[in-house]
Amino acid sequence: MKYSFKIFSIFGIPVELHISFLVLIVLIYIIALLNVVSYVTLLTAVLITLIFVSVVLHELAHCYVAKRYGIGIERIVLLPIGGISEMEEIPKDPKKELRIALAGPVSNLLIGGICYLILILSLAYISKTIQAAIYYFVFVNILLGFFNLLPAFPMDGGRILRAFLAERMNFIDATKLAANIGKQLAIIMALVGIFFNFLLILVAVYVYLGAQAEYQTVLLSTLLENEKVKDVMTTTVHTVKPSNTVKETLKIMFKEKHMGYPVTDDGHLIGIVTFHDLSKIPEAEKDTLINDIMTKDLVVSDPEESLMETLEKLNRNRIGRVPIVWENRLVGIVSKTDITTVLDMKQNLLEKKKK
Numbered sequence: 001m002k003y004s005f006k007i008f009s010i011f012g013i014p015v016e017l018h019i020s021f022l023v024l025i026v027l028i029y030i031i032a033l034l035n036v037v038s039y040v041t042l043l044t045a046v047l048i049t050l051i052f053v054s055v056v057l058h059e060l061a062h063c064y065v066a067k068r069y070g071i072g073i074e075r076i077v078l079l080p081i082g083g084i085s086e087m088e089e090i091p092k093d094p095k096k097e098l099r100i101a102l103a104g105p106v107s108n109l110l111i112g113g114i115c116y117l118i119l120i121l122s123l124a125y126i127s128k129t130i131q132a133a134i135y136y137f138v139f140v141n142i143l144l145g146f147f148n149l150l151p152a153f154p155m156d157g158g159r160i161l162r163a164f165l166a167e168r169m170n171f172i173d174a175t176k177l178a179a180n181i182g183k184q185l186a187i188i189m190a191l192v193g194i195f196f197n198f199l200l201i202l203v204a205v206y207v208y209l210g211a212q213a214e215y216q217t218v219l220l221s222t223l224l225e226n227e228k229v230k231d232v233m234t235t236t237v238h239t240v241k242p243s244n245t246v247k248e249t250l251k252i253m254f255k256e257k258h259m260g261y262p263v264t265d266d267g268h269l270i271g272i273v274t275f276h277d278l279s280k281i282p283e284a285e286k287d288t289l290i291n292d293i294m295t296k297d298l299v300v301s302d303p304e305e306s307l308m309e310t311l312e313k314l315n316r317n318r319i320g321r322v323p324i325v326w327e328n329r330l331v332g333i334v335s336k337t338d339i340t341t342v343l344d345m346k347q348n349l350l351e352k353k354k355k
């Protein structure tokens with residue numbers, strides 16, 4: 001994540017603060033020290049800091065367990081809305097996912113429990129204000145623990161539910177069911193929110209969208225998991241030459257009805273040109289050579305690349321097709337439509353298999 005600063009590393013996991021978080025926390029301390037708002041005291045500022053420490057501990061717990069399973073951890077970033085753990089994809093193994101997901105909420109419940117015990121034991125020695133602060137801290141941790149246990153993506157509870165279901169059915173079905181349960185929970189949350197607390201409606205929207213996104217990602221990555229570019233690429237590629245004019249190329253496009261063409265010179269890929277590019281050329285300049293208008297900054301794939309990776313490439317660069325190059329020669333082409341067609345077919349097979 002951009003604009004974040006590393007503060008320390010623990011178990012080899014870098015913990016970073018995002019600039020927005022830094023600004024927020026500095027602001028809180030300034031308000032507390034200058035006594036601008038009567039109820040924001042230094043104790044409040046410390047309390048808020050400690051709550052964020054709990055959030056970091058929650059993320060650290062996830063990362064620590066994940067690391068023990070050999071999953072690479074990029075870092076933990078702390079934002080004003082909470083913490084984010086950036087790690088490699090968790091393997092589709094319910095037992096591992098269950099433990100990784102559980103670690104976070106359990107750590108909050110543990111912190112809450114331990115602090116409550118400390119509070120009870122030290123009641124006679126601390127002031128009423130400190131007692132109230134510790135009470136509040138315990139309350140927030142218990143709340144964080146239980147809130148994250150709600151059985152809905154993107155909360156940890158959603159993953160726990162999926163892991164539980166995945167022991168009994170395939171991973172896609174388990175995700176689908178868990179996502180549906182999460183969506184229904186979101187609808188109930190929104191309804192409750194209308195009567196009691198509007199903030200709950202926002203959370204409901206977040207949960208609903210999170211459930212949908214999780215299902216889509218899992219479906220995509222599972223269906224495309226073992227597919228390689230070479231298995232789906234079109235090998236008879238229609239190309240144009242750099243010496244072709246815009247007019248000639250448009251003629252070819254109308255005839256063959258393809259929207260994009262690689263430009264090759266003696267089998268070597270040197271550019272790509274799309275109908276969209278050509279449509280922008282004014283009528284009077286239709287004799288311009290393709291060489292002068294083609295895109296030379298190319299995104300390419302190789303036949304051994306996974307289809308998932310290619311799809312991400314297409315989305316990231318917002319392009320419709322990618323030429324496939326092997327040993328410097330153009331050997332095929334894959335379009336986004338090709339990948340969605342493969343996806344539809346595989347999904348269809350999956351449905352049929354169930355019946």
Ligand SMILES: [Zn+2]
Pocket residue numbers: 058059062104105148156
């Ligand atoms: Zn968590």
